[in-house]
Amino acid sequence: xxxxxEFYRQSALIVAxxxxxxxxxxxxxxxxxxxxxxxxEAYMGADDAASHSYQNxxxxxxxxxxxxxxxxxxxxxxxxxxxxxxxANLKDVPEAVLIRALEPTDGIELMQRRRNKQSLKDLCSGxxxxxxxxxxxxxxxxxxxxxxxxxxxxxxxxxxIATTKRINIDYAGEAANYPWRFILQT
Numbered sequence: 001x002x003x004x005x006e007f008y009r010q011s012a013l014i015v016a017x018x019x020x021x022x023x024x025x026x027x028x029x030x031x032x033x034x035x036x037x038x039x040x041e042a043y044m045g046a047d048d049a050a051s052h053s054y055q056n057x058x059x060x061x062x063x064x065x066x067x068x069x070x071x072x073x074x075x076x077x078x079x080x081x082x083x084x085x086x087x088a089n090l091k092d093v094p095e096a097v098l099i100r101a102l103e104p105t106d107g108i109e110l111m112q113r114r115r116n117k118q119s120l121k122d123l124c125s126g127x128x129x130x131x132x133x134x135x136x137x138x139x140x141x142x143x144x145x146x147x148x149x150x151x152x153x154x155x156x157x158x159x160x161i162a163t164t165k166r167i168n169i170d171y172a173g174e175a176a177n178y179p180w181r182f183i184l185q186t
Contacts, residue, residue, distance in 0.1 A: 003152045008069030008145070012088035012095035015069070016042035017182050019086070019152065021159035024102060026134050026150045031110045033134045035102030035124055036155065038184040041166045043085070045094040050172035053094030064142040065094035072143045072150065074136065081128030084136050086145060086152070100181075101125050104133070160185040 003022065008015060017040075025034040043051040045065070052075070053065045064073040065087055073085035073096045085096040102124035104111055111123045111133035124130040131137075136150070145151050162183045169176045 001154050002146070003070070003154065005068070005070050005146050008086065008088055009090055010069070010088060012042040012044055012097050013180060015086065015088040016040040016097040016180065017161060017163075019097060019099070020161050020182050020184050021155055021157035022152050023105065023155050024099065024134070024150075024152050025106070026136065027148070028135050030135065031107050033104075033111055034106035035104045035130075035134075036157070036184070037099055037101075037152070038103050039099075039101035040182050041098040041100060042088075042180040042182075043096045043098065044180070045089075045096075048172075048178075049175040050166060050169040050178075051094070051096070053096075056094065058094070062094065065096050066092050067142055070145045072136075072140050072145060074131070074138055074141045076138070077128070082131040082136065082138065083127040084131050084134075098127060099130060100127050102130055102134075103184075110135075 019037045019040050022037050045053045046056045052062045067087045068091040069088045071087040085098045088095040104123050115133045123133045162185045163179045164181045165177050166181045
């Protein structure tokens with residue numbers, strides 16, 4: 001069953017934890033791809049120095065973070081990789097969840113072609129790899145995840161979840177040490 005708007009209208013900390021074990025699905029003209037979400041990070045908006053919307057910074061880039069929970073916030077890093085995030089909480093509360101990694105389940109051959117990789121483990125094992133394998137691009141910025149094209153659905157998994165500090169945010173001072181990264185334990 002597809003996640004509804006109310007699921008996303010919670011704190012990004014809750015959404016990030018509860019997305020572990022859920023399934024991201026994307027229907028494209030090339031085919032459908034999907035995978036189990038195995039790693040996320042919460043970004044808590046105005047009070048989180050690691051968040052793009054820290055101090056309520058509202059720019060063309062961050063506008064989707066201010067959307068009602070359940071929209072895609074996509075941005076470019078290092079000038080070459082896209083990151084896919086889910087907006088969380090209420091409209092104008094700029095929180096988001098970075099989807100860091102998936103375990104591929106659907107459309108694996110299509111993902112392998114897009115990434116020019118055969119190894120399942122390497123297909124979606126990072127935010128940039130994930131967007132490339134899934135076919136997510138900037139044209140999907142702010143897309144409603146309660147729609148029919150790109151969405152997240154429940155699974156029968158009861159995940160065991162590990163919590164750690166977020167990674168690659170050394171610039172964020174004390175916020176770099178917040179335990180807001182969630183990983184599916186296997």
